[in-house]
Amino acid sequence: MANIVNAIWRKAIKDVDIKGYLIPKDWCVVASLTSVHLDDINYENPLEFDPWRWEKIGSGSRNNCFTPFGGGQRLCPGIELSRLELSIFLHHLVTTYRWAAEKDEIIYFPTVKMKRKLPINVTKINT
Numbered sequence: 375m376a377n378i379v380n381a382i383w384r385k386a387i388k389d390v391d392i393k394g395y396l397i398p399k400d401w402c403v404v405a406s407l408t409s410v411h412l413d414d415i416n417y418e419n420p421l422e423f424d425p426w427r428w429e430k431i432g433s434g435s436r437n438n439c440f441t442p443f444g445g446g447q448r449l450c451p452g453i454e455l456s457r458l459e460l461s462i463f464l465h466h467l468v469t470t471y472r473w474a475a476e477k478d479e480i481i482y483f484p485t486v487k488m489k490r491k492l493p494i495n496v497t498k499i500n501t
């Protein structure tokens with residue numbers, strides 16, 4: 375369960391107590407969104423690519439365990455636009471083309487990306 379935005383930063387503007395832990399005023403906090411997605415308390419086999427998991431557990435887009443677009447007051451306002459764009463793109467990609475990825479490596483920090491930008495060779499399906 376990868377996450378493109380792997381963490382978000384916050385600064386405490388006053389002393390904050392969370393479950394007995396004090397975050398002093400002016401301290402910076404990093405909320406690790408990736409940790410939420412890779413925690414096997416939240417997701418079975420989180421390291422496995424398993425698109426069918428959503429069939430079992432529902433889209434889960436409105437709970438605290440699914441955080442690709444952040445959450446709370448600063449939830450990404452582009453969430454619905456991005457989902458629509460991605461759905462249209464993926465639909466056309468899988469129904470019209472086949473592709474083979476070249477060898478590449480994942481870089482996890484500061485954001486998730488591919489070292490060589492994941493070159494792929496695309497061929498059109500003959501219909």
Ligand code: HEM
Nearest residue numbers: 378379382383442443444447448449450451452453455456
């Ligand atoms: C797959 C695409 C996208 C991903 C993964 C993504 C992810 C995120 C995340 C995680 C945040 C929260 C940042 C934080 O809490 O500090 C955020 C905020 C934001 N996103 Fe996106 N985003 C995407 C697309 C878009 C698009 C298409 C737009 C605009 C058309 C957009 C506009 C914004 C804005 C303005 C914020 C700041 C919201 C605020 O601070 O109140 N995003 N995004």
